[in-house]
Every structure is written in C-alpha cells, then in structure tokens.
Amino acid sequence: MSEDDRDADDVLDELREMLDDEADLDSTAPRKAFDLWMQQQQDAAESTLQSYRYRVRPFLQFCEEKEIDDLNEVTTRDIKEFEARRWDSDLQRNTLNNQFGTLRQFLTYCRDLNAVSDDVVTALDVPDLSKEQRVNTEKLITDRAQEIIENLDRYRYASRDHVLTLLLWRTTARIGTIRSLDLEDVYLDEADRERLREELESGGYANHVIESILAEASLPFLYLRHRPESETPLKNQEGGERIINIAEWVADVLRDFIRVNRDDVTDEYGREPLLSSQKGSGRLSDSAIRNWIYIFTQPCEFGGECPHDRDPEECEARVHGHGSTCPSSRSPHKIRTGSITHHRDQGWPVPDLAEKANTSEELIEGVYDQPEQLVRGASRRSHLDKLDSAATDSDDDS
Template identity: 70%
Template sequence: MSSDDRLDELADEIVARLDDEDLEPTAPTKAFELWTEQLDRADSTIESYRYRVKPFLEFCANEGITSLDQLTTRKIKEFEGSRRGADLKRQTINNQFGTLKQFLRYCIDLNAVSEEVVASLDVPDLSKEDRVNTEKLIAKRAHTILDNLERYRYASRDHVLFLLLWRTGARIGTIYSLDVEDVYRDDDDRERLRTYLEEDYSPSVVEQILEDASLPFIFPRHRPETDTRLKNEIEGERVINVADWVADVVQDYIDVNRADQRDEHGREPLLSSRKGNGRLSKSAMRNWIYVITQPCEFGGPCPHDRDPETCEAREHGHGSKCPSSRSPHKMRTGSITWHRDRGWPVSDLSDKANSGEDLIQGVYDQPEKLVRGASRRQHLNKLDEDNQ
C-alpha cells in the first residue's frame, strides 16, 4: 500500500470514528451469535446463514477487526473485492452478500455499526438466468432410477426416500419429519387425522380438509418441540396426495424393511435408522441421494471416463463429487418442473410443494421448452369450440 493510500485510509477511519462516536464495541462473532439466536428459522436455514457469513467473519479476523465499530466503507469494499475475485458465481455472491446485509442491518439495531457502512455493501442484482441453476434432475433420469430401485431394491429405505422426494416435490426436511403415523391409507387412518385436526380447527374446517384428502396421502406435521420443524412451520402442514401404488411401496417398506426404531421422543420415524437417534439424518439422506443419482450406481457407464472402482465419488461421504450426481434440492427442482410439464397448475403445485407461486415460476420451474410446448397442444381444440 502506498503512503497516499494509507493516508486516505487513515482519513476514512478518522471520519468514521467522528461520525460513530456513540457506537458500542461489539465483536463480530458475538454479534452474529446474537443475531442467529433471535431468528425464528429452521436449523438448516441458520446453518446456511453461518456458511454465508463465515467469509466475512474470517475477513474481520484476518484484518484485525475485533469490534464492528472498526468497520469502514473502505473495509467493506475490500471485502467485496476479495469475494468477487474468488471466482464465485454471481448467485453465490448474491446469497452471501444478501445474508451479510441482513446481519449488518441487525448490527445497526445493536448500535454496533453505522448505517453508512452497511449501505456501502453492494448486493448484486440477479437476472432470471442468474437465479436459476439448471442442473436439475431431469424426469428421464429420475424415472430410470426409480425403475432400477423397484427392480433391485424394492421397498427399501433408499427406494422410499427417492420415491417420496420425486413424487411429492417436498423438501428433505419434510421427509425427515415424517412418522409412520403420518401415512394415511384407509378410512381408519382418516379418522385418526380427524382427531388430530379437531384440536386446532373448527368442525367445518376439519370437514373441508378431510373432504379434500383423497386417500392415500401423507400429512407432514410441524413438531418443533420434538426436533422436527417444517420450514414454513404450521403453514407447512398439508395433505400431500400420493398414488395408490406409491402408498403400496411405502406400506411394504413399513411391513418388511423398516427398522423397528423409535427416536428419543418416543416417535416412530418413517425413515428410521439403527444409528444415532433412531431417525435417518438429513445429512445421510443427502448423501444417499448423491449416490443414487450417480450414473454408475446401477451399473451404467460413467460419462466422465472414471473408474468406479477408484473414483473418489464412490467413497463414503463423497457422493457429491460426481459431476452427474444431484442433491435433494435439485430433485425438488426437477420434480416441480416435471409436475408442470405434466399439466399441474401453478396454484395446485404451490400447495403441494409448500412454495410460493412466484418462487415456483421464477426458480423451480425450469421447463424443457419442447416438452412444455407439446403439453399445451391439448388445449388447441378449445380455440375452435365456439365455431363448431
């Protein structure tokens, strides 16, 4: 740094100090912990915030910034430059800077940082192309995987996990939350749901819900007191109808292959495990989805010229290192696109997937234009009905 640059920096710091005489010294990590403690968010969301803000906290430590009142607009711009120069995708920068700005706005309320410093953080705008990551699990691959699971691992835990994620478009947290009792297949099960609903809803609302609930279906519930939150909390509770044959696979799994386990709260997880607390963890679910979506998992050729015997992606816990593997989130994107390609209205799909219509249209729904065009052909006859 030249002497002129150093003088400019010192001047910047002096001005900031004069403007912010009343700021209260607060360590960056302490402020971050205070912020996350007051947030009413799912654990997975808080974890994503930690990941996004971590580079900023590391920057502060490296720069000797032990208190947020030492932040200046110059330091913010230096941090911006370091992240933009790290060969990150524009969407990644948008996510990190957007979360960081939320955190720093909270720090304004703590009187730990000035409004001018926070305003200087530039969160890049995103086009639709920037927002959408097109690496979804396409329907053809998903159905090939389902065929293989039905043939080689019928009614296994892997089969049920993949099947429910694909056919419901649900988040992994929703599948994680399911208990055996959340699967409804017959009229006795329907009455069991009535008993639950009558605790919170009026008789007319209960009857409406039950009328809309065509058997079979699953009914995920928000149970934060026993460690299974839904992302949208009570609003995430909804009837998710499933095909008869899907329910049959789930029931066969329960009858034959499900490990007879209860979690530490005495509940019977649908996807149980003999390890840990008795409920298959979300990290284990993610890893299995990465593995199942690898082309070589069922003996197929590797499109990346790798030897499955020595490929690092075949090692336990490294499934995501296969370029062709997909995460549960990419399954959700592919599932929602497939539902739309098959004619599902956005409003109905919004209810099923528990996601806003704008989000479905702007991010999750990634149509194959030729497929979507073909699906619209069924409506052509309607244009001539009035002329007949």
C-alpha cells in the same frame, strides 16, 4: 457573501452533520452485534443459521484483521475494500450474491442498533444475477428419475431405498420433510381415516369442522407436521404443515414397505419413523439420505455404462460417503428441482405447486421451475382450440 462562499458553507454544514451522526452512534463490537443478530434468527432452520454464520464470517475476520473493535469505526472505504477482496478471491458471482446479500441484512440490523451509519449499509453492492446465474440447471431430469424408480421397483421393490426415492420425486418435498415422517403421518386406508377423526376430536375440533375436513381428505395422503421438540422441524415451521396426496400405486409401495421391510424401531423420542434405521437415533439421518441419493443417481448403480470412462470396481465414487464425486450423481435438492419442473411440465398450476412444495410462487418460477421447452410447448398446444372457439363465439355474437 458570494455564491461560492455559500456553496462552501453548505459543504461544511453537510460535513458537520455527517460527523454529528457518527458521534451519535452507539459503541458495539462486531462479534457482539453478530451474536445479537443471530439471536433474532432462532426461529430459522439450523441449516439457515449455518449459512448465515458462513456468509458473515469473512467480514468479521476482515474487521479483526483491520483491528476494528467497534462498528463505529467501519467506513464506506472499509466496505469497498472488503468487497474488492471478495471479488479477488475467485468466488462465483452467485456465491458473492448470497454472501453480500446476507451481509447486507446483518449491516441493516447493525444500523437499527445504531452501530453503523446508513452510508455503510448502502455502500455494500450486492451483485445482480440473471436467471441463468441464479439457477444451477443440473437437476435430475424426468427420464433419469423415472429410470431410477423403475430400477428400484424391479430390483428393490418396497425397500427403504425405493420408498425414499419415490417420495422425494413424487412429493417435491425437502429431505428434512421426508425424514420427519412418522407412521402416524401416513394415511392409506379407511382405518387411517377413522384414526384422523379421533385425532381431530382429541384436538378439540367441533363436529362440523371434523366432518368438513374428512370430506376434503381424500385417501391416500401424507400429513406433514412440524415437531421441533423432537428434532424434526419443518423448514417453514407450522407454515410447512400440509397434506400431500399420493397416487394409489405409491400407497401400495408404502403398504408393502411398512408390512415387510420397515425396521420396527422407535426413535429416541418414542416416535415411530417411517424411514427408520437400526443405527443412530432410530431415524434415518439427513446425511445418510444424501449419501444414498448420490449412489442411486449414479448411472452404474443398476448396471448402466459409466459415461465418464471409469471402472465402477475401482471408482472412488462407489465408496459410501464419496458418492457425490461422480459427475453424474445428483443431490436430493436436484431431485426436488427436477420434480418441480416435472410437475410444471405436466401442467400443474404454479399456485398449487407452490403449496405442495411449500415454497413461494416466485421461487417456483425463478429458480425451481426449469422447463423442458419442447415438453412445455407441447403441453400448451391443448390451449390452441380455445383461440378458435373464442373467435367462433365472437362471430356468433356478431
């Protein structure tokens, strides 16, 4: 047999193996596989589940259009055709990165179900992003945040608006976390320390453990807790439970708000929300928080000039529910981004900040931390003396 004949036989053997692999796949409908995959994600936050549905939906629609009733029928050519269609839809590169990344997770699950081959999974190319492409730099910068808080302090002191904005900026927390706070999660005075002792005792903690916890708990602070059974889950569940220390002056604002301005209502589960509301369930909703933050971050909210040559009396963005249409308004997530950057500019170590913000060090450095270079450079000047002292110590040793 010639060498060419052997090469041809090798190719035929490979083709037979591929056909055998496809024949061994289990029959699974695309939407059935998606439903199974989503059932595996039930511990994820609802916002995460919604994003998964949104990102995989175009592929499921593609399968229906191509009359692919069984994932066995999906080929690498189909994957490349789907990719090309999404690229032609004028979506931004970071959007495609998110959609294709999630679709890759789904297809990997399908492979584990033995519904698609490994070639189908690897055929999907998830576009790489530079840091600039991964980060939306329209954060709320420190000067604007402090100006907003000063205006709230001057004109709406200890109002719900004041407390909401102050906590978002000072804690780096997500809006769902701030919304979840109850009165009992706020520890401001010695009476609250004793209340914490009673809670720990009722929780079955040993006395020496209680004393250790109380010794570490420095007033004032917030104790964030995961309560999914009453519709205030934390994004990272029990892993999101933590204590966040607050400054004494922030505690003063909270005391005055609770004493004078807080609506004295309970929610539908009998809990006492810190940010209560006379409307709806008794607890300020996520959508209401977003709407108010869009308004507070508009330059004209406290009498400032509009940088977009609009008349505030006629501007659509001044209508409640349309605040995001102002180019200068910022979402709560942009407050979180700006707050994390501000913490880093003030010298907070990444590990400590990651714990406070309940996110990974990689996300702090790669996404949230958007340094003001001049500020960060100035903060590093304090380390110069260490170089000189190290050289002096070296000379002394010699």
